Amino acid sequence: MPEYVPPLADIRFVLAHVVDMGGLTALEAFGHADPATVDSVIEEAGKFMADVLAPLNRIGDTVGSHLETDGGLVTRVVTPPGFKDAYARYVEAGWGAIPFDPVFGGGGFPWLVTIVLQEMLTSANMSFSLCPLLTQGAIDMLAHHGSPQQQDRYLSRMVTGEWTGTMNLTEPEAGSDVGALRARATPAEDGTWRISGQKIFITYGDHDLADNVIHLVLARVPDAPPGTRGISCFIVPKFLVNDDGTLGPRNDVRCVSLEHKMGIHGSPTCVMSYGDQGGAVGYLINAGMRYMFTLMNTARLSVGVEGIAIAERAYQQAVAFARERKQGHAVGAPAGAQSAIIEHPDVRRMLLTIHASTLAMRRLIYLNAESVDLARHHPDPEIRRARQELVELLTPVSKAWCTDVGVEMASLAIQVHGGMGYIEETGVAQLLRDGRIAPIYEGTNGIQAIDLVSRKLPMRGGAVVREFLDAISREADALAATELASIQAQLRMGVDALAVASEWLLEHGKEDPNVLLAAAGPYLKMFGLVTGGWLMARSAAAALKHGPPDVLVTARFYAEQLLPQAGALIGAVTAGPRDLFAVDFS
Numbered sequence: 001m002p003e004y005v006p007p008l009a010d011i012r013f014v015l016a017h018v019v020d021m022g023g024l025t026a027l028e029a030f031g032h033a034d035p036a037t038v039d040s041v042i043e044e045a046g047k048f049m050a051d052v053l054a055p056l057n058r059i060g061d062t063v064g065s066h067l068e069t070d071g072g073l074v075t076r077v078v079t080p081p082g083f084k085d086a087y088a089r090y091v092e093a094g095w096g097a098i099p100f101d102p103v104f105g106g107g108g109f110p111w112l113v114t115i116v117l118q119e120m121l122t123s124a125n126m127s128f129s130l131c132p133l134l135t136q137g138a139i140d141m142l143a144h145h146g147s148p149q150q151q152d153r154y155l156s157r158m159v160t161g162e163w164t165g166t167m168n169l170t171e172p173e174a175g176s177d178v179g180a181l182r183a184r185a186t187p188a189e190d191g192t193w194r195i196s197g198q199k200i201f202i203t204y205g206d207h208d209l210a211d212n213v214i215h216l217v218l219a220r221v222p223d224a225p226p227g228t229r230g231i232s233c234f235i236v237p238k239f240l241v242n243d244d245g246t247l248g249p250r251n252d253v254r255c256v257s258l259e260h261k262m263g264i265h266g267s268p269t270c271v272m273s274y275g276d277q278g279g280a281v282g283y284l285i286n287a288g289m290r291y292m293f294t295l296m297n298t299a300r301l302s303v304g305v306e307g308i309a310i311a312e313r314a315y316q317q318a319v320a321f322a323r324e325r326k327q328g329h330a331v332g333a334p335a336g337a338q339s340a341i342i343e344h345p346d347v348r349r350m351l352l353t354i355h356a357s358t359l360a361m362r363r364l365i366y367l368n369a370e371s372v373d374l375a376r377h378h379p380d381p382e383i384r385r386a387r388q389e390l391v392e393l394l395t396p397v398s399k400a401w402c403t404d405v406g407v408e409m410a411s412l413a414i415q416v417h418g419g420m421g422y423i424e425e426t427g428v429a430q431l432l433r434d435g436r437i438a439p440i441y442e443g444t445n446g447i448q449a450i451d452l453v454s455r456k457l458p459m460r461g462g463a464v465v466r467e468f469l470d471a472i473s474r475e476a477d478a479l480a481a482t483e484l485a486s487i488q489a490q491l492r493m494g495v496d497a498l499a500v501a502s503e504w505l506l507e508h509g510k511e512d513p514n515v516l517l518a519a520a521g522p523y524l525k526m527f528g529l530v531t532g533g534w535l536m537a538r539s540a541a542a543a544l545k546h547g548p549p550d551v552l553v554t555a556r557f558y559a560e561q562l563l564p565q566a567g568a569l570i571g572a573v574t575a576g577p578r579d580l581f582a583v584d585f586s
């Protein structure tokens with residue numbers, strides 16, 4: 001049995017019936033990418049991920065990345081066996097170039113296609129996936145905000161994957177509180193900058209996969225105001241690039257150590273030191289943190305994908321195990337024979353919970369990605385505006401809900417394995433260890449929830465959320481078929497509960513910011529459950545007409561057995577902060 005089978009049937013179903021890949025490819029911006037081409041790209045990419053990257057997942061975990069040193073100084077960061085060759089093949093196949101502008105050598109496909117590829121890449125090998133993921137984020141930033149000269153110098157080599165990219169925000173005293181960072185940038189006479197300071201937790205900060213690493217580094221310029229307003233973003237290449245595009249001398253930036261982590265052992269997480277010899281040469285992208293927001297939305301969406309990816313692989317592994325493992329005697333099984341555990345209702349419940357949750361997450365993330373494309377490329381400004389609002393609203397939910405659920409589902413897959421799940425050889429424990437980072441990085445899930453209640457919920461005085469919930473209600477009302485009756489009823493209850501919670505927060509949040517902040521986590525969970533339920537209901541309605549029947553059953557299970565949790569969260573949302581501050585934790 002292969003380690004990972006790309007879930008192409010469900011991916012195709014979502015692209016056809018939940019979002020509108022046909023409509024997307026009809027846009028002028030994606031003129032050359034008809035649905036058939038998209039489909040063959042996805043199928044080919046899936047094969048690559050399954051055949052080349054999935055088999056390296058385990059060795060990535062057991063061997064990990066390591067440092068080579070000479071006299072105490074780091075000389076090289078070495079990735080696990082097989083990664084370098086696989087990365088060369090990834091570059092050769094051009095998978096990283098898929099969504100980018102053909103002007104820079106990209107494939108010009110919708111962002112949605114890249115999100116599909118990213119799901120399969122991450123399911124196959126999360127540690128490996130982080131190198132292309134960070135590169136993609138850096139490309140996105142440069143493509144939107146770099147000067148033509150900077151784009152010319154770096155982008156084409158990053159789009160092919162010959163050079164990789166990093167994001168350098170975090171410092172020991174500046175994690176969630178990015179505004180506290182201390183890295184310094186001072187102007188040099190030639191118009192460049194000199195960067196100094198230490199960054200921690202830098203994913204693929206150094207490695208042996210590519211010839212050059214293009215760091216995007218946040219630093220503070222002289223006399224800058226405190227907080228995020230005083231922060232600027234700089235390009236700091238590992239090797240300086242000559243005017244003719246060849247590599248010049250090594251820049252004053254180096255990896256000084258690697259973190260020992262709970263998971264994603266294959267991905268080198270580096271402590272980076274800038275300016276030990278006077279200052280790393282940096283190039284200002286442009287002043288101001290507002291530029292980072294473009295990058296943040298797409299990067300957060302990509303981290304949300306990690307939730308689906310981990311859950312999907314955990315599901316596949318759990319089903320395979322449950323078919324093989326025999327214990328007990330299932331109701332109705334022949335006398336004297338042990339039954340496969342997949343015959344027991346409780347095990348089937350666990351499997352269906354993982355499956356239904358994964359499907360709901362995939363639908364949310366793909367809708368979010370389709371909205372990124374429409375917000376950027378639809379010719380009608382009104383549609384662009386509406387979809388941009390949807391991106392703003394859904395991104396924190398995609399990131400936080402999907403990564404929280406991904407972790408829960410990996411844990412449930414361990415439960416399906418019984419004791420063998422706790423033993424490393426089965427590999428399912430790796431999924432939990434690897435996936436556990438996703439709720440933490442790219443803005444912790446707590447920070448995402450705060451973003452949802454304090455910035456997104458109040459958009460247009462609450463009208464954005466109201467319109468969103470009205471659209472869900474209308475779609476629920478239109479579910480006429482009797483087969484969909486319970487889905488309709490549960491979706492109505494869920495969306496009504498979310499509407500009550502939203503109005504309560506809009507009203508009471510004004511009185512005391514702690515009311516909003518205390519409600520943030522449960523409110524985001526409600527939002528995720530209901531949005532997932534909405535898109536599962538849409539799937540069920542489509543499945544009635546287009547099959548397959550499993551989609552309808554899975555959507556009904558979600559509606560009847562998972563979605564009702566949303567209503568139960570009203571208490572937590574509206575309880576306020578009183579008790580949170582009434583306990584003395586000393």
Ligand SMILES: Cc1cc2nc3c(=O)[nH]c(=O)nc-3n(C[C@H](O)[C@H](O)[C@H](O)COP(=O)(O)OP(=O)(O)OC[C@H]3O[C@@H](n4cnc5c(N)ncnc54)[C@H](O)[C@@H]3O)c2cc1C
Binds near residue numbers: 175203447
């Ligand atoms: C494996 C790994 C890879 C990473 N890769 C990168 C990378 O490539 N580039 C990069 O720049 N960084 C990277 N990071 C850093 C990561 O983004 C941070 O760890 C994350 O932003 C959280 O910051 P912190 O660790 O300082 O936690 P803290 O900010 O100290 O947070 C601790 C807890 O307090 C909560 N909290 C903090 N502030 C608030 C608040 N105002 N309100 C409510 N709750 C709050 C948080 O939600 C969290 O639960 C990586 C980290 C890891 C572990």
